[in-house]
Amino acid sequence: MIGSIQNFNPRVDSWILYQEQLEQYFEINDIKDTEASKKRVAALISLIGQDTYKILRDLCTPKAPKDKTYEELCNHLKKHFSPTTCVFRERLEFYDAKQLEEETVNDWHVRIHNLSTNCDFGADLGNVLKDKFVCGMRKGPIRDRLCEEKPSKSLENLLEIALARETTIKADKDIENIARSCIPCNKVAREPQKAIPIPWNRPTRPWQRVHIDFLGPINNSHYLIMLDAYSKWPEIFKMNSITSAATISKIRETCARWGIPETLVSDNGTQLTSEEFSIFLKRNGIRHVTGPPYKPETNGTAENAVKSFKKGFKAALLDQRNRHVSTDTLVSRYLFWYRNSTHCQTNETPAKLMLGRHLHTTLNLMRPDTNRDTERQCNHKGRDSPTFEKGSIVWIRDYRKPNTKTWQEAKVIDILGPRNYTCELPDGQKWRRHVDQMRKRIEAPSTEDSKSETVQPANTNQEVPQRKMPGEPTMPSATPPPPEQTPSLEPRPNPIPVIPVRDRPKRSCNIPARYKD
Structure with a gap:
């Protein structure tokens, strides 16, 4: 067999x-x-x-x-x-076929013949196979070369042209691979194209991840720059030395102000990778993230902060208006305005995200103060503040002897505000006092006045005379006397001028014991 x-x-x-x-x-x-x-x-x-x-x-x-x-x-x-197949389904599979990425021209030619077995193309099989061979081929130089041929050519001729072009491309790739595998050439080759940067994940709260980097020497000084990844809040320190101990001291200072961060991102500087620095981070539970050597783009947040400060600081040094200004003042000015400027990434100011408010600047003086007239708090515990008029006789606190609580008689000569007054002493001195440091002076009536006050006036329509305090201005009568009556001109025992009763609650005055004798 x-x-x-x-x-x-x-x-x-x-x-x-x-x-x-x-x-x-x-x-x-x-x-x-x-x-x-x-x-x-x-x-x-x-x-x-x-x-x-x-x-x-x-x-x-x-x-x-x-x-x-x-x-x-x-x-x-x-x-x-081999059950009976659906012709249109077979044709659908035939027309949907495409040459695969690694499929050769011969394999593609064989596959379309196999797919056309049950399609029942009849006499049109040759033209259909020719169209599918060219149109179903993947994009590339082979298909471009076949598209230049006339449609009258047979499938066998098109196959030969495609195989020849495929052989040429394969030879070019082999030559290219030989050149790329050259070891001396690879040792002196240039760097590849940079990859697309991947952004850091945004933290959920301030001071959660902090990026740090050093700048300098600039103007014979080094600076440590720290930037919060959430709020873009910067901290800049002028460094006398950039050792691990000095860096730890500044980081500890910021931790006392803002708290301990969860993550610290830096480059591979010797002061940031030393054993002393690693122990400090480990004891405080700070995760240290570093990038590859000589790849500063990994810590791009800190690098951008360094570039921004370097540009602004150099511009300030070149400004002739700052020739007598210290570098510390220039750094403070930069921090102040940077923290109160809208950041391009967050669309908010670093101060707003870090502190929950905008910093008060000189530009705020141009805006009207809407909070000047504020309402008094309803839950304030204290007395209702009395008011004094010009010429009122009062007692004011004497602070010439701080250890002795004494009061001096004075006269109100000016009203400075709702609770501030200027008072004049009998010797001419002028003191400024708050309403809490003042008491109203009430003079006790004499014995003769008390006796005369017990006698009822003959006319009930006539007002009861009251004694006037020294220096107190005469107040007009609340109810003028009737026109048919004229005030009495008889001399009174007390030469003190008489004023009408004020419209206020009346109260009884008890005569001090020293006047009862």
């Missing part, structure tokens, strides 16, 4: 292809069916395998497979393993 053929595997093999191989096997070994013998039937049953034979036996029931012809057995197996 010439050649060999394996058993048919229903899970993998196609029965149509297997039948074609089987017929060629019969042809080369001259196996034919005759009236006396059925050699092809016997060979088919022997070669298809046990699993396929069981299926064939069930398909031939009630007859045995050996009692049927070779063509009948092949038809049974074809109907079972």
